[in-house]
Amino acid sequence: MNKLQELAKVGMDKVNFMKGQVSRAISSSPSLVCTDISIGQEPISIIATNEFDDPPVAPTGFQYITANQIASTIKVPSSGPGCNCIGSCRDTITCGCAKLNGQKFPYACGNGGRLIEPRDIVYECGPICGCGPNCGNKVSQKALIYRLEVFRTPNKGWGVRTWDFIPSGAPVVEYIGVLSRDDELDNAIGNEYIFDIDCLHTIKGEGGRERRSSKKKSARESFSENIDEELENDPEFCIDASSFGNVSRFINHGCVPNLFVQGILSSHRDIRLARVVLFAAQDIPPYQELTYDYGYKLDSVVDPDGKIKQLECHCGANECRKRLY
Numbered sequence: 481m482n483k484l485q486e487l488a489k490v491g492m493d494k495v496n497f498m499k500g501q502v503s504r505a506i507s508s509s510p511s512l513v514c515t516d517i518s519i520g521q522e523p524i525s526i527i528a529t530n531e532f533d534d535p536p537v538a539p540t541g542f543q544y545i546t547a548n549q550i551a552s553t554i555k556v557p558s559s560g561p562g563c564n565c566i567g568s569c570r571d572t573i574t575c576g577c578a579k580l581n582g583q584k585f586p587y588a589c590g591n592g593g594r595l596i597e598p599r600d601i602v603y604e605c606g607p608i609c610g611c612g613p614n615c616g617n618k619v620s621q622k623a624l625i626y627r628l629e630v631f632r633t634p635n636k637g638w639g640v641r642t643w644d645f646i647p648s649g650a651p652v653v654e655y656i657g658v659l660s661r662d663d664e665l666d667n668a669i670g671n672e673y674i675f676d677i678d679c680l681h682t683i684k685g686e687g688g689r690e691r692r693s694s695k696k697k698s699a700r701e702s703f704s705e706n707i708d709e710e711l712e713n714d715p716e717f718c719i720d721a722s723s724f725g726n727v728s729r730f731i732n733h734g735c736v737p738n739l740f741v742q743g744i745l746s747s748h749r750d751i752r753l754a755r756v757v758l759f760a761a762q763d764i765p766p767y768q769e770l771t772y773d774y775g776y777k778l779d780s781v782v783d784p785d786g787k788i789k790q791l792e793c794h795c796g797a798n799e800c801r802k803r804l805y
């Protein structure tokens with residue numbers, strides 16, 4: 481057990497991750513390679529540790545951002561429609577945003593709000609709604625509250641674990657990067673940080689994001705029989721976190737994940753440009769690695785020559801599917 485794990489066991493509550501100043505107990509650990517990968521942009525520090533490389537290197541090669549950047553060719557629609565509530569939205573009959581959610585509020589009140597159940601899409605209140613900043617239907621728009629650590633794994637590159645207990649249904653982190661059009665990505669091949677915004681496909685029962693990380697055209701061709709004409713003609717969008725992103729870009733795939741992906745609309749109402757937020761799928765104890773299901777179908781990812789690509793899975797679950805794709 482290393483020093484940080486000991487610390488986690490005996491006194492995690494006392495460990496300070498405050499912005500710009502982690503506890504001495506952490507800063508004296510030989511495996512600490514960065515005191516805050518967000519460089520003060522998150523309300524709490526996100527430390528990085530590395531026990532595997534010699535010398536222990538820090539994660540590099542990207543710029544930390546806390547809100548999506550928008551590619552120049554994308555025009556994000558303006559906000560609305562919203563609700564006319566005052567203060568916090570409470571009435572499912574009069575609240576215009578509750579109406580969009582099927583006359584329901586998606587979050588349970590109290591404790592910061594937990595998503596009651598996964599939905600095709602969650603409509604949150606936004607900037608033009610009458611309600612205020614503390615409205616219970618703006619849950620995913622709050623800043624990061626859990627202490628997270630980016631750590632070097634033996635066989636998956638970097639991963640992310642929590643130092644805090646995370647209750648089931650709590651929003652953990654938004655997948656942040658550059659909002660781009662799939663067909664305009666110039667670095668799609670081999671890019672491991674592309675998240676396709678595929679709410680429409682999911683709603684239509686077309687399963688996971690099997691086109692991720694593949695050369696878009698080839699993979700799409702190989703699945704063309706599954707994609708109806710409307711979707712084929714639709715521009716598709718993704719979040720590319722390869723050069724700009726937040727801590728979510730380090731979260732690995734798990735075949736039995738403790739996070740799930742939820743599409744959220746909180747300003748405009750264009751489902752193709754939904755925000756992608758990761759929620760706790762269960763109660764997550766401290767020091768557990770965070771994972772979500774990347775959602776690939778096996779043999780669905782092909783290289784530029786049309787050859788099927790395979791990637792071995794090291795999630796470690798008993799029910800591991802053995803391959804990511």
Ligand SMILES: C[S@@+](CC[C@H](N)C(=O)[O-])C[C@H]1O[C@@H](n2cnc3c(N)ncnc32)[C@H](O)[C@@H]1O
Nearest residue numbers: 636637638672729730731732733792793794795
């Ligand atoms: C979004 S990145 C996750 C962070 C990445 N581990 C890193 O070091 O930056 C996705 C890549 O991580 C690796 N990865 C994620 N989950 C994995 C798993 N369960 N088994 C093996 N490799 C995994 C794969 O190389 C994948 O393409």
